Amino acid sequence: MYSEKVMDHFMNPRNVGEIENADGIGEVGNAKCGDIMKIYLKIEDNIIKDVKFKTFGCGSAIATSSMATEMIMGKSVEEALKLTNKAVAEALDGLPAVKMHCSVLAEQAVKSAIIDYAKKNNIHIDGLEDVKIDDEHDHHHVEEE
Amino acid sequence: MYSEKVMDHFMNPRNVGEIENADGIGEVGNAKCGDIMKIYLKIEDNIIKDVKFKTFGCGSAIATSSMATEMIMGKSVEEALKLTNKAVAEALDGLPAVKMHCSVLAEQAVKSAIIDYAKKNNIHIDGLEDVKIDDEHDHHHVEEE
Amino acid sequence: MEKRNVYMDYAATTPVKREVLEAMLPYYSDLFGNASSIHKFGRDVKGALDRARDEVAKLINADSSEIYFTAGGSESDNWAIKGVAFANKDKGNHIITTKIEHHAVLHTCEYLEKYHGFEVTYLNVDKEGRISLEELENSITDKTILISIMFANNEIGTIQPIKEIAEIAKKKGILFHTDGVQALGNIHIDVKDLDVDLMAMSSHKIYGPKGVGALYIKKGVKLHPLIHGGAQEKRRRAGTENIAGIVGFGKAAELARVNLDEHIDKLTKLRDKLIKGVLEKIPYTRLNGSLEYRLPGNTNFCFEFIEGESLLLSLDMVGIAGSSGSACTSGSLDPSHVLMAIGLTHEIAHGSLRLSLGDMNTEDDVDYVLEHLPKIVERLRSISPLYEKVTKGGNDNV
Amino acid sequence: MEKRNVYMDYAATTPVKREVLEAMLPYYSDLFGNASSIHKFGRDVKGALDRARDEVAKLINADSSEIYFTAGGSESDNWAIKGVAFANKDKGNHIITTKIEHHAVLHTCEYLEKYHGFEVTYLNVDKEGRISLEELENSITDKTILISIMFANNEIGTIQPIKEIAEIAKKKGILFHTDGVQALGNIHIDVKDLDVDLMAMSSHKIYGPKGVGALYIKKGVKLHPLIHGGAQEKRRRAGTENIAGIVGFGKAAELARVNLDEHIDKLTKLRDKLIKGVLEKIPYTRLNGSLEYRLPGNTNFCFEFIEGESLLLSLDMVGIAGSSGSACTSGSLDPSHVLMAIGLTHEIAHGSLRLSLGDMNTEDDVDYVLEHLPKIVERLRSISPLYEKVTKGGNDNV
Numbered sequence A, B: 001m002y003s004e005k006v007m008d009h010f011m012n013p014r015n016v017g018e019i020e021n022a023d024g025i026g027e028v029g030n031a032k033c034g035d036i037m038k039i040y041l042k043i044e045d046n047i048i049k050d051v052k053f054k055t056f057g058c059g060s061a062i063a064t065s066s067m068a069t070e071m072i073m074g075k076s077v078e079e080a081l082k083l084t085n086k087a088v089a090e091a092l093d094g095l096p097a098v099k100m101h102c103s104v105l106a107e108q109a110v111k112s113a114i115i116d117y118a119k120k121n122n123i124h125i126d127g128l129e130d131v132k133i134d135d136e137h138d139h140h141h142v143e144e145e
Numbered sequence C, D: 001m002e003k004r005n006v007y008m009d010y011a012a013t014t015p016v017k018r019e020v021l022e023a024m025l026p027y028y029s030d031l032f033g034n035a036s037s038i039h040k041f042g043r044d045v046k047g048a049l050d051r052a053r054d055e056v057a058k059l060i061n062a063d064s065s066e067i068y069f070t071a072g073g074s075e076s077d078n079w080a081i082k083g084v085a086f087a088n089k090d091k092g093n094h095i096i097t098t099k100i101e102h103h104a105v106l107h108t109c110e111y112l113e114k115y116h117g118f119e120v121t122y123l124n125v126d127k128e129g130r131i132s133l134e135e136l137e138n139s140i141t142d143k144t145i146l147i148s149i150m151f152a153n154n155e156i157g158t159i160q161p162i163k164e165i166a167e168i169a170k171k172k173g174i175l176f177h178t179d180g181v182q183a184l185g186n187i188h189i190d191v192k193d194l195d196v197d198l199m200a201m202s203s204h205k206i207y208g209p210k211g212v213g214a215l216y217i218k219k220g221v222k223l224h225p226l227i228h229g230g231a232q233e234k235r236r237r238a239g240t241e242n243i244a245g246i247v248g249f250g251k252a253a254e255l256a257r258v259n260l261d262e263h264i265d266k267l268t269k270l271r272d273k274l275i276k277g278v279l280e281k282i283p284y285t286r287l288n289g290s291l292e293y294r295l296p297g298n299t300n301f302c303f304e305f306i307e308g309e310s311l312l313l314s315l316d317m318v319g320i321a322g323s324s325g326s327a328c329t330s331g332s333l334d335p336s337h338v339l340m341a342i343g344l345t346h347e348i349a350h351g352s353l354r355l356s357l358g359d360m361n362t363e364d365d366v367d368y369v370l371e372h373l374p375k376i377v378e379r380l381r382s383i384s385p386l387y388e389k390v391t392k393g394g395n396d397n398v
């Protein structure tokens, strides 16, 4: 079902944890739907110096969070904003169709942490205005034919 | 499905054939329903001296005809009239439920041969008036529950 | 010739081929998981399910995603017909089928008529058992929602003009289901080329296990499920998958595809030899069905003046297994509705014999039948009061 | 402890027992006939069918003639409900069932509501998963034609007061169907004593093959067929019989009957040990279902702050196979309707784990689970943002 990469990031997630006095915190998803992702950012000179996450959710939710943190670590805020759910999924050698929403969640968690950072510091970041965080994500609903 | 006795009478039927100038001939059933029995009687001094049959029909139709002819051979006409389908079936060690109608047909073939004998010879035989030959026998119709 | 066991009832069911059984065995005790489970036991069987689906799809040139596994041909027929009927009852209530369908189609249609407000037209067939395309076209009304016409008949082996029927259905925007149970694995089937919407299949007619089948549902065709429940088969057919059975069906489909030309060739030769021999050796005999549009393994004869069950019993005594459309074998009053539909009288229809050939049959089997069958027919005729009339000249061929 | 393979998903499906498979094997290639055929090949299998029917009947104290073979539990449930509904729609259109039924019942009822004009009452259950007899009685109207309440629940193992329900149904002249799939072979069932009208059963839950099941239909109970066609199963369920499967089901039923007391005893002990161990070793854990009215092999827990699929995956990595009522395992949005019905919140319901025990489990298996499960739960909690709040005291148990 899952690729080896997904299983690796699920069993040995990178960057688990919290950052005290983080510069930006993003939390998306809700317990009702079965997944919550929380991302902590430490940002210095516009560069993501540290990132940690905590996730309540299925295997791919944990793996995508882990992968997303790896992918933005050391990047500039603008680069991190460009992270797409597709890129996360590809980096994990793909996800099952019904699990693609997890990668969307990971992308949104990163973005909402950056929004939080921008708000807290009252700075403008190019591209941020287009970001929409959809908490009521209507994930993996299979149509009965 | 069939007892050994049925198979024996089917594979080696007794008294197959016709009797020329028979004293009584009975034919029951119809080709539409898939079985016709024809019985020929030679009667002397009220005793069945010879009996032959021809049958178009299934295995048990042939077996019951054969058994019926054996059972009335040498009997008086009155005794032959008492032959019941149950007796025929029992003599064959039983018949499947859906094949019981064959034994009814055999009983009726014997009776209608005796009726024919009585008519031809214009004689009265006790009990004959009660005999009903039902040609449109509604055999083995299984109810859908 | 020594006594043999000659099975010539392949149209009723076939033995499971050795390779098929071998493919199935691991899925009972070792790989026994539920395909819906996410743990190893479940994942191990999921792949097998997909591979089997691919194989069934390949046999009829369908897409893998268009194959839905069921518990057999009857379920598939019921599903197709009831599923389409119930899903379209707002559009119309008229169904067209034929008089010679298998009971799985016929009784389903009768049921919909009797209890669910549908109207059904039962098309006639000609004396070879083929429908008339003209009659079909004329039967279509603006209430017609489904045409269900079998691919090949189980009793007399007649093959219908499926492609032409599909064309008519398509032109009128009506769904077309075909009962492909007898055709599968016995003739070339390309659902894409034929353009049928639904096709019922059964595993045990192609050397696979019993109790497994499939319904081909063309992409986009909508119908209600017959069995509601779990999310199996893309939520269209509930029930824990019969993995071993499905794997067996898949293997059987693979073998059928690989051997199809050889199979057709061999059976056609045996069949023609049997037909020729029987007609030559036994008087007052007719071949039912078509010479041109006939399943490779099917033969069906009527022997006048005798009845089918006694014929079957006698054949059984010498080791030959066949079947009959006689009422006496089925526990019903009337002889085969198929034989009636091709215009036979009750009397004649009662004396029918179907010998259906399959992969394990040999020339020797055919010779064996040709040795015994004439004697058996002759013996039964000698007991028959109908034959008596003929031999005495009192009857002109009934 | 060394790595083991510990299968604890017997409620999903069971492996086929060796004796069962051995009993089945002859019916694939040697005794392959169609039970409806009158020749030797057909007669040879007819007896096997009858014996299997006897065995299934004996397991539930039914009459052999009241057992009808199907392709599984889902088909049996669909047949019972649709069959009774359609056969009685002149009498009434109201059906009563519960909120915790298997989808085979639930989706069937929803379908009848949505497309066929029926009205369905879904009874509540208490926090242990039991219905209220009072609510049942109050739900009955003069339009009620069927009550369908499961014998034992597949997720939380709760057993319903079947005898009392049957009494109420009888008093009101309403037919009563029970989904006995999980109860069969796991507790004593006597349909005569219980006086139920219909009961669905499935072979693959009692160490028999998949794709076979049965419906118990009390003598005299009328319902429409679900699968129309041939005259099999006394004309009530068409389709060439899956002889090998049925023989396997028969053998499994025989073994289940002979071993029942031992089976119950063993599983009850293992279950209680597992429940005790888990509750002792893992904080923020609750046992779902009832202590008193519980299937011998069922355990079902909720571990707060974590999600079921990640738990299953982690268990799978150490060789433990369980299942979860979490949405993430099923591809649907909402977590188990059963856990919702017993009053759990979404959050908690997402963290559920069912470990269902069976004949091949040992004390060592339970010990193995008790060694690994606490570590796994702890690891997942340490990743969870919900747990973080608890450990920091910012949340009172969610």
Ligand SMILES: Cc1ncc(COP(=O)(O)O)c(C=O)c1O
Binding pocket: C238, C239, C240, C241, D011, D012, D071, D072, D073, D074, D075, D077, D102, D104, D150, D152, D153, D154, D179, D181, D182, D202, D203, D204, D211, D213
């Ligand atoms: C309670 C219950 N009913 C019905 C079913 C369906 O049975 P089957 O998988 O044999 O169709 C199951 C198992 O899946 C079940 O647990």
Ligand SMILES: Cc1ncc(COP(=O)(O)O)c(C=O)c1O
Binding pocket: C011, C012, C071, C072, C073, C074, C075, C077, C102, C104, C150, C152, C153, C154, C179, C181, C182, C202, C203, C204, C211, C213, D238, D239, D240, D241
């Ligand atoms: C033409 C046809 N349709 C349907 C069926 C039913 O298939 P099954 O026995 O697999 O239910 C059969 C065979 O019995 C058949 O020959």
